[in-house]
Amino acid sequence: xxxxxxxxxxxxxxxxxxxxxxxxxxxxxxxxxxxxxxxxxxxxxxxxxxxxxxxxxxxxxxxxxxxxxxxxxxxxxxxxxxxxxxxxxxxxxxxxxxxxxxxxxxxxxxxxxxxxxxxxxxxxxxxxxxxxxxxxxxxxxxxxxxxxxxxxxxxxxxxxxxxxxxxxxxxxxxxxxxxxxxxxxxxxxxxxxxxxxxxxxxxxxxxxxxxxxxxxxxxxxxxxxxxxxxxxxxxxxxxxxxxxxxxxxxxxxxxxxxxxxxxxxxxxxx
Amino acid sequence: xxxxxxxxxxxxxxxxxxxxxxxxxxxxxxxxxxxxxxxxxxxxxxxxxxxxxxxxxxxxxxxxxxxxxxxxxxxxxxxxxxxxxxxxxxxxxxxxxxxxxxxxxxxxxxxxxxxxxxxxxxxxxxxxxxxxxxxxxxxxxxxxxxxxxxxxxxxxxxxxxxxxxxxxxxxxxxxxxxxxxxxxxxxxxxxxxxxxxxxxxxxxxxxxxxxxxxxxxxxxxxxxxxxxxxxxxxxxxxxxxxxxxxxxxxxxxxxxxxxxxxxxxxxxxxxxxxxxxxxxxxxxxxxxxxxxxxxxxxxxxxxxxxxxxxxxxxxxxxxxxxxxxxxxxxxxxxxxxxxxxxxxxxxxxxxxxxx
Amino acid sequence: xxxxxxxxxxxxxxxxxxxxxxxxxxxxxxxxxxxxxxxxxxxxxxxxxxxxxxxxxxxxxxxxxxxxxxxxxxxxxxxxxxxxxxxxxxxxxxxxxxxxxxxxxxxxxxxxxxxxxxxxxxxxxxxxxxxxxxxxxxxxxxxxxxxxxxxxxxxxxxxxxxxxxxxxxxxxxxxxxxxxxxxxxxxxxxxxxxxxxxxxxxx
Numbered sequence: 161x162x163x164x165x166x167x168x169x170x171x172x173x174x175x176x177x178x179x180x181x182x183x184x185x186x187x188x189x190x191x192x193x194x195x196x197x198x199x200x201x202x203x204x205x206x207x208x209x210x211x212x213x214x215x216x217x218x219x220x221x222x223x224x225x226x227x228x229x230x231x232x233x234x235x236x237x238x239x240x241x242x243x244x245x246x247x248x249x250x251x252x253x254x255x256x257x258x259x260x261x262x263x264x265x266x267x268x269x270x271x272x273x274x275x276x277x278x279x280x281x282x283x284x285x286x287x288x289x290x291x292x293x294x295x296x297x298x299x300x301x302x303x304x305x306x307x308x309x310x311x312x313x314x315x316x317x318x319x320x321x322x323x324x325x326x327x328x329x330x331x332x333x334x335x336x337x338x339x340x341x342x343x344x345x346x347x348x349x350x351x352x353x354x355x356x357x358x359x360x361x362x363x364x365x366x367x368x369x370x371x372x373x374x375x376x377x378x379x380x381x382x383x384x385x386x387x388x389x390x391x392x393x394x395x396x397x398x399x400x401x402x403x404x405x406x407x408x409x410x411x412x413x414x415x416x417x418x419x420x421x422x423x424x425x426x427x428x429x430x
Numbered sequence: 431x432x433x434x435x436x437x438x439x440x441x442x443x444x445x446x447x448x449x450x451x452x453x454x455x456x457x458x459x460x461x462x463x464x465x466x467x468x469x470x471x472x473x474x475x476x477x478x479x480x481x482x483x484x485x486x487x488x489x490x491x492x493x494x495x496x497x498x499x500x501x502x503x504x505x506x507x508x509x510x511x512x513x514x515x516x517x518x519x520x521x522x523x524x525x526x527x528x529x530x531x532x533x534x535x536x537x538x539x540x541x542x543x544x545x546x547x548x549x550x551x552x553x554x555x556x557x558x559x560x561x562x563x564x565x566x567x568x569x570x571x572x573x574x575x576x577x578x579x580x581x582x583x584x585x586x587x588x589x590x591x592x593x594x595x596x597x598x599x600x601x602x603x604x605x606x607x608x609x610x611x612x613x614x615x616x617x618x619x620x621x622x623x624x625x626x627x628x629x630x631x632x633x634x635x636x637x638x639x640x641x642x643x644x645x646x647x648x649x650x651x652x653x654x655x656x657x658x659x660x661x662x663x664x665x666x667x668x669x670x671x672x673x674x675x676x677x678x679x680x681x682x683x684x685x686x687x688x689x690x691x692x693x694x695x696x697x698x699x700x701x702x703x704x705x706x707x708x709x710x711x712x713x714x715x716x717x718x719x720x721x722x723x724x725x726x727x728x729x730x731x732x733x734x735x736x737x738x739x740x741x742x743x744x745x746x747x748x749x750x751x752x753x754x755x756x757x758x759x760x761x762x763x764x765x766x767x768x769x770x771x772x773x774x775x776x777x778x779x780x781x782x783x784x785x
Numbered sequence: 786x787x788x789x790x791x792x793x794x795x796x797x798x799x800x801x802x803x804x805x806x807x808x809x810x811x812x813x814x815x816x817x818x819x820x821x822x823x824x825x826x827x828x829x830x831x832x833x834x835x836x837x838x839x840x841x842x843x844x845x846x847x848x849x850x851x852x853x854x855x856x857x858x859x860x861x862x863x864x865x866x867x868x869x870x871x872x873x874x875x876x877x878x879x880x881x882x883x884x885x886x887x888x889x890x891x892x893x894x895x896x897x898x899x900x901x902x903x904x905x906x907x908x909x910x911x912x913x914x915x916x917x918x919x920x921x922x923x924x925x926x927x928x929x930x931x932x933x934x935x936x937x938x939x940x941x942x943x944x945x946x947x948x949x950x951x952x953x954x955x956x957x958x959x960x961x962x963x964x965x966x967x968x969x970x971x972x973x974x975x976x977x978x979x980x981x982x983x984x985x986x987x988x
Binding site for chain 1: 454455457484485487489490491493494495497498499500501502503504505507509523524527531631632633634635636639640641642643644645
């Protein structure tokens with residue numbers, strides 16, 4: 161596989177080798193899953209900002225429930241959907257701590273939508289990374305709030321009928337419509353196949369790296385930051401890894417367009 | 431008041447009592463008849479008198495409130511929330527997680543009539559939900575039952591002691607009557623207790639970090655954790671049973687009641703004694719652990735009849751039966767729907783029984 | 786010494802406050818007191834009922850089943866008269882209650898509380914507002930007289946009770962209410978107690 165750099169190298173320095181913010185444990189994530197990439201990006205940013213000893217990770221329920229097995233900081237596990245509320249509780253009594261979570265789309269946009277919306281609306285200085293793979297991954301491929309119309313899941317065997325279940329919910333747009341958040345961004349994270357060639361673009365991970373770093377900087381400046389990562393779940397989508405990358409970067413990216421939706425503090429300008 | 435006494439509602443006393451015990455944070459969701467608790471704390475928030483009270487926040491739901499409690503308690507802070515029946519049901523999610531992660535905090539349930547919305551009158555119908563661990567999975571809460579405004583003021587302090595000693599949620603189970611009742615009370619002048627929290631998730635120190643998690647996918651691992659919790663509950667059971675007795679040691683018949691019902695039963699005992707019925711009162715102060723040892727001791731002393739008076743169709747009576755192990759005659763007097771039995775009714779029932 | 790009181794009336798008549806004044810006064814005298822506000826279905830349909838128990842000893846039950854004193858502010862609340870202890874005292878607002886009690890085993894004090902309060906116009910808000918709202922304070926005075934509290938020397942205590950409840954903007958009403966207390970006290974002292982069936986039954 162040939163990876164083509166998607167952004168100038170000077171913009172972001174990838175730390176190589178072992179990071180003290182990673183436990184070094186091999187992850188349980190499936191081959192090709194973006195959770196692995198995100199774990200590295202998060203660890204990298206925490207290291208870069210020197211935050212490891214004052215960071216608390218809040219595990220959400222879903223594939224990220226074991227995030228503390230890989231990210232070597234203090235951690236608290238939240239009930240399903242409640243991570244933003246647990247984070248608010250921590251931050252409200254310990255504003256000196258950096259608090260972040262990696263949530264899935266089922267956790268954040270379905271069972272935990274209230275907690276997400278209210279934490280955002282209160283402008284809690286916390287950071288949420290949403291891995292949107294349009295399906296309930298850990299429970300075995302059920303319809304998620306973000307599942308696109310027509311997609312076959314174990315609870316929509318004929319494909320999602322939006323006349324029955326409503327249209328996919330766009331959390332990024334919802335949050336961007338609130339006054340509370342300081343930083344709302346959507347990144348299409350997968351390494352993308354380029355046409356029919358053997359070339360791949362790493363634009364997603366590089367953009368992701370920058371966004372994770374900026375999201376933490378926003379929290380350090382007292383703002384609520386949210387980055388949605390359009391991702392894949394090849395296992396539950398019943399696709400090959402390559403097909404899933406294509407589906408995410410071509411089809412899902414249209415439904416959930418990447419972009420900087422809100423940047424009150426102007427962190428992207430540097 | 432000139433003599434150092436205050437005159438306030440049970441709910442207000444609970445709030446001020448928590449502040450005097452060094453409350454750091456309160457996460458609120460309003461529900462009648464407990465709303466004076468958050469209202470009082472909202473008034474006192476940022477008062478120079480309580481510098482340790484760093485956070486008061488009204489949440490968007492009971493679920494959000496209890497999850498905030500989990501977050502704040504994870505850092506080792508002294509945290510409390512209060513609710514009533516329907517809200518207490520919603521709190522059960524968080525309380526199950528907190529039991530698993532061994533988080534210390536206080537939840538007050540100002541019991542109203544139920545099930546469902548019920549009404550705003552007093553009941554003791556959340557007894558089983560509170561004492562058994564009302565959420566999923568096997569766990570126990572420590573449950574304290576105040577019976578006066580004075581105890582509403584004092585139990586947050588006791589509650590924090592027990593919560594931090596055992597790293598376990600503590601429930602203060604009051605009722606709508608106690609919440610609204612006003613009495614003269616004295617706040618003890620004691621400095622808030624400080625508790626070491628080496629387990630708290632408040633930043634890693636070098637290689638040492640703190641993970642508070644409830645998921646143990648490995649069966650052996652979950653089994654070890656469940657056994658650890660079971661041993662802790664046994665330890666609580668043997669060390670923390672608390673009860674009060676009144677004229678019980680020479681009694682032929684003993685009333686068993688907690689909360690406001692114990693107050694009217696105390697009056698009934700006096701009236702019964704005037705009528706030459708040797709009656710006494712046994713009041714559980716901890717409902718979980720249930721004070722079985724003290725109750726059993728009464729049978730050993732020769733008490734043969736027990737009348738359990740409660741505001742539900744018979745919940746605590748199950749614990750009384752378990753404690754007495756088939757010894758003694760056990761009768762039930764109950765009232766529901768927000769009504770209280772009259773002391774005179776209790777007197778009549780006991781007189782009939784003792785003939 | 787123990788006294789059990791029920792205050793009853795309709796919402797807006799200051800029934801809860803009246804019970805609070807009594808409880809607080811008793812505490813100021815060094816006693817214990819318990820106050821229970823109206824709760825449950827009784828608080829609908831124009832009836833509010835409060836309990837006050839005051840005692841030199843720790844109070845057992847805060848629930849009043851047989852009051853020593855029943856204070857009734859409106860006609861509907863005369864329904865509570867059967868609860869009154871035999872030999873107990875009924876104080877009722879004769880401005881709003883036409884029909885006296887049928888019981889003959891109780892002491893009766895008829896006090897035109899609303900009219901007495903309304904007569905204190907000069908202490909009302911500037912421009913001459915309605916002062917009948919202070920009827921509950923008139924009843925507080927009536928209670929003190931019935932309880933045998935010597936008012937002389939208690940004026941400060943009464944004022945302190947009122948100051949506890951009338952705070953901030955409401956402090957302007959302390960003068961009106963303390964005069965209302967004196968008026969109620971004087972009325973009871975000046976009018977003999979009825980111990981037999983009231984006049985209308987004898988007529």
